[in-house]
Amino acid sequence: MIERLIQPVSTFAGDIDQLFFGIHMVVGFWFFLVQGMFFYLLFRYRYREGVPTTYVTGKEKHLKKWINIPHILIILCDVGVIFFAVQTWYNVKQNLPEADATIRIVSQQWAWSFVHPGEDGELGTDDDIKTVDELHVQEGMTYHFQLESRDVLHSFSVPVFRLKQDAVPGRVITGWFEPMHTGVYDIQCAEMCGIGHGIMGARIHIESAEDHAAWIASKKGT
Amino acid sequence: MSEPASTHHAHGHGAHDDHHHEENFFLKYFWSTDHKVIGMQYLLTGMFMALFGGFFPYVFRMQLAFPGISVPFYGVVSPTEYNALVTNHGTVMIFWVAMPVLIAAFGNYLIPLMIGADDMVFPRLNRLSYQVFAVSVVVIIASFLVPQGGFGGAWTAYPPLSANPDYNLTPWGSTLWLVAVALEFIAFLIGGINFITTAMNSRAPGMRWSDVPMVVWMICIASILFMASVGPLMAGAVMLAFDQNLGTHFFDPKAGGDPILWQHLFWFFGHPEVYVVLLPATGIVAEVITTFSRKKLFGYKTILYTAIGTGVLSFFVWAHHQFIAGIDPRMANVFTVTTVLISIPIAEMMFLFIATLYGGSIRFKTPMLWALSFIALFMIGGVTGIPLGASGSDIYLHDSYYVIAHFHYTFFPIAIIGSFTALTYWFPKMFGRMMNETLGQVHFWITAIAVNGIFIPLFVLGAAGQHRRIYNYNHFAQLSTPDLQALRILATVSLVILLLAQFLFLFNFFYSMFFGEKASKNPWKGCTLEWTTESPPGHGNWPADQLPTVYRGPYEYGVEGRDEDYWPQNVPN
Numbered sequence: 048m049i050e051r052l053i054q055p056v057s058t059f060a061g062d063i064d065q066l067f068f069g070i071h072m073v074v075g076f077w078f079f080l081v082q083g084m085f086f087y088l089l090f091r092y093r094y095r096e097g098v099p100t101t102y103v104t105g106k107e108k109h110l111k112k113w114i115n116i117p118h119i120l121i122i123l124c125d126v127g128v129i130f131f132a133v134q135t136w137y138n139v140k141q142n143l144p145e146a147d148a149t150i151r152i153v154s155q156q157w158a159w160s161f162v163h164p165g166e167d168g169e170l171g172t173d174d175d176i177k178t179v180d181e182l183h184v185q186e187g188m189t190y191h192f193q194l195e196s197r198d199v200l201h202s203f204s205v206p207v208f209r210l211k212q213d214a215v216p217g218r219v220i221t222g223w224f225e226p227m228h229t230g231v232y233d234i235q236c237a238e239m240c241g242i243g244h245g246i247m248g249a250r251i252h253i254e255s256a257e258d259h260a261a262w263i264a265s266k267k268g269t
Numbered sequence: 270m271s272e273p274a275s276t277h278h279a280h281g282h283g284a285h286d287d288h289h290h291e292e293n294f295f296l297k298y299f300w301s302t303d304h305k306v307i308g309m310q311y312l313l314t315g316m317f318m319a320l321f322g323g324f325f326p327y328v329f330r331m332q333l334a335f336p337g338i339s340v341p342f343y344g345v346v347s348p349t350e351y352n353a354l355v356t357n358h359g360t361v362m363i364f365w366v367a368m369p370v371l372i373a374a375f376g377n378y379l380i381p382l383m384i385g386a387d388d389m390v391f392p393r394l395n396r397l398s399y400q401v402f403a404v405s406v407v408v409i410i411a412s413f414l415v416p417q418g419g420f421g422g423a424w425t426a427y428p429p430l431s432a433n434p435d436y437n438l439t440p441w442g443s444t445l446w447l448v449a450v451a452l453e454f455i456a457f458l459i460g461g462i463n464f465i466t467t468a469m470n471s472r473a474p475g476m477r478w479s480d481v482p483m484v485v486w487m488i489c490i491a492s493i494l495f496m497a498s499v500g501p502l503m504a505g506a507v508m509l510a511f512d513q514n515l516g517t518h519f520f521d522p523k524a525g526g527d528p529i530l531w532q533h534l535f536w537f538f539g540h541p542e543v544y545v546v547l548l549p550a551t552g553i554v555a556e557v558i559t560t561f562s563r564k565k566l567f568g569y570k571t572i573l574y575t576a577i578g579t580g581v582l583s584f585f586v587w588a589h590h591q592f593i594a595g596i597d598p599r600m601a602n603v604f605t606v607t608t609v610l611i612s613i614p615i616a617e618m619m620f621l622f623i624a625t626l627y628g629g630s631i632r633f634k635t636p637m638l639w640a641l642s643f644i645a646l647f648m649i650g651g652v653t654g655i656p657l658g659a660s661g662s663d664i665y666l667h668d669s670y671y672v673i674a675h676f677h678y679t680f681f682p683i684a685i686i687g688s689f690t691a692l693t694y695w696f697p698k699m700f701g702r703m704m705n706e707t708l709g710q711v712h713f714w715i716t717a718i719a720v721n722g723i724f725i726p727l728f729v730l731g732a733a734g735q736h737r738r739i740y741n742y743n744h745f746a747q748l749s750t751p752d753l754q755a756l757r758i759l760a761t762v763s764l765v766i767l768l769l770a771q772f773l774f775l776f777n778f779f780y781s782m783f784f785g786e787k788a789s790k791n792p793w794k795g796c797t798l799e800w801t802t803e804s805p806p807g808h809g810n811w812p813a814d815q816l817p818t819v820y821r822g823p824y825e826y827g828v829e830g831r832d833e834d835y836w837p838q839n840v841p842n
Contacts, residue, residue: 053733063664063665066656066662067662067666070659075652078648078652081648082645085645092626092628092630093630093633094630099834100562100630102826103565103628104568104569105565105566105567106568113620114567114571114621114624117616117620118613118616118617118620121612122613125613128659129609129659132661132662135660135661135664137602139661140601140664141599198429198436199428199429199436200430200594202593204736206665206734210664210665211593211664211665214595215529216429216523233745233748235734235736239352239423239427241422241430241437242349242352244738245348250746
């Protein structure tokens with residue numbers, strides 16, 4: 048469902064979209080079933096002249112099963128939802144695959160600064176490339192990011208990646224992503240960070256290997 | 270257990286009785302210890318605050334639909350004002366509308382009447398509760414009027430933004446906001462003690478626990494949840510106030526503090542708080558659907574267990590608000606399990622409400638329409654909680670408009686529909702007159718349809734990646750498309766229709782109060798005790814020698830072999 052509204056551009060975006068779809072199918076089934084029952088009962092037992100109400104306590108076995116069976120089925124559905132939710136979570140947030148490159152993301156009121164490894168592919172060396180509000184990555188590469196904040200809470204959110212991570216001052220939070228397609232997409236701050244929160248955006252440029260190498264070369268010596 | 274009527278009358282009033290005949294206006298309304306007067310004051314204060322809470326979204330939704338325009342009756346919205354408006358919409362609606370109306374107003378008004386007591390057991394504490402609440406109202410309103418304006422750091426007030434005026438730029442607004450919230454908590458702690466003690470000690474002779482009407486149970490359970498959860502947040506609020514004003518560093522990472530600590534303290538309270546307002550609303554719905562379907566509640570005790578189960582579980586789910594906040598990612602797995610499991614008792618409760626309709630004789634009067642719409646709409650809020658509680662999909666949905674749509678589908682039914690259910694149902698008892706049925710139905714249908722026009726578009730916007738608390742989406746290329754803007758306009762137009770429809774209600778409310786048809790003691794033919802006294806009840810609720818005695822449960826509708834289809838609790842046979 049989500050992919051119709053916004054393109055999936057990271058390797059795990061499809062998993063999250065599927066989880067979203069799957070959960071909506073399960074809860075949608077229950078929702079329409081129960082609403083259907085609800086409106087049926089409202090129609091069936093509407094007030095009619097001369098038709099008396101019945102005395103039912105809820106302890107009758109033949110009626111209780113209408114509650115108890117769905118109750119058990121809901122527990123089963125919950126187990127399924129939990130299983131797939133945890134699996135997706137584990138792959139996105141807990142189990143970080145080996146990185147091809149690492150970038151640093153520093154948030155502050157109200158801008159993003161990005162530190163990219165230069166030609167040597169290593170972060171923390173002299174040829175690091177620093178940019179503001181524009182992140183350059185190469186498609187098909189696995190990135191680790193080290194997320195920091197200089198002042199208040201921010202949140203690094205790339206909707207096309209289905210990725211979001213809060214930045215907390217005093218901590219360095221590591222995460223990962225692997226872009227799949229080239230293109231330019233939005234980065235938003237997703238945690239209220241003050242007056243400029245509404246303009247704290249940046250752009251992520253996903254480039255092919257050649258374009259990315261050319262970009263790195265163009266930044267040499269800056 | 271239950272004391273004889275004469276003794277509980279004595280301790281209910283005591284010293285207060287000797288002067289109540291010579292009350293002047295000031296003593297009657299500003300110093301009254303009558304639970305009905307206090308309940309009414311909470312109600313009117315809550316309705317007054319709803320004017321603010323309702324006006325704010327009108328302003329910020331106009332800004333979202335038509336960025337940069339001068340909003341009629343307001344003007345151009347600056348980013349600072351936008352933040353203050355969204356922050357205080359949430360704060361006011363939860364702490365100054367939902368809590369005072371659902372818990373304090375109806376708790377105060379209904380508990381003594383429904384358990385057959387002449388007043389609360391601590392009438393003066395009750396008065397103190399309202400006085401403290403009234404001060405908190407003044408403080409929160411003052412927080413908009415101070416230099417630099419109201420607090421705009423979201424209703425969750427996460428530090429370091431909320432703790433440091435250099436970051437939030439509202440040194441006065443943020444402190445006053447915090448003081449107001451803390452005062453409001455004190456008021457509700459005092460009120461909660463009173464509700465629980467009254468329900469435990471002042472029940473009419475013969476009223477067993479299983480004869481207590483569901484709404485009384487629910488308000489008591491909610492009060493217990495509130496008392497058990499608010500302590501950590503009070504401590505947090507004091508720490509945050511110190512950080513703001515005294516230079517401490519509890520939440521300041523630069524000096525060794527931890528901003529995440531606040532999130533734990535806040536949400537440890539904040540999630541049970543959802544159920545603190547939900548449970549009274551479900552109690553109200555239980556009263557109304559039984560009366561208007563002429564049915565006994567299906568599984569009274571099971572409903573009670575689901576409420577208690579939900580309440581207990583609600584203490585173990587708070588960190589689902591923090592999945593991506595920088596907590597250890599392994600923690601998310603634990604909280605996913607608890608969060609998804611809370612669907613079980615709540616779904617069961619909804620099933621039981623629906624099952625109550627089975628075999629009934631359903632009359633679609635205004636209160637019943639509201640109660641039914643609560644069930645229908647709350648279910649949307651319920652099922653859309655699952656993708657948010659599931660950690661994997663929350664990575665994407667967190668802090669998006671999907672969240673906003675989800676919790677408004679819970680809070681709108683709770684705070685707005687729950688309140689309308691109760692108001693339209695108990696109006697004849699409170700004011701001795703009937704509300705206009707036609708106006709009531711028109712108001713219902715416009716409101717119930719328009720609310721979907723607001724929040725269904727927000728689900729779509731959230732799924733499309735739109736984040737919360739952003740005052741103009743034109744700054745984001747992917748969000749400034751005409752399709753998404755059309756959805757924003759649809760939501761805003763629906764909101765304006767919904768707000769305009771509320772004037773119908775206000776007219777009906779105040780007109781009927783003075784000119785409505787006179788109500789009998791028991792216009793809906795209900796079984797519970799409040800319908801056995803005059804409408805409106807006099808001081809002391811029942812004449813001192815006629816306090817009711819209870820012989821059976823609260824929902825004996827359609828008992829076979831009786832002439833009438835209802836059997837009031839106080840009728841011996």
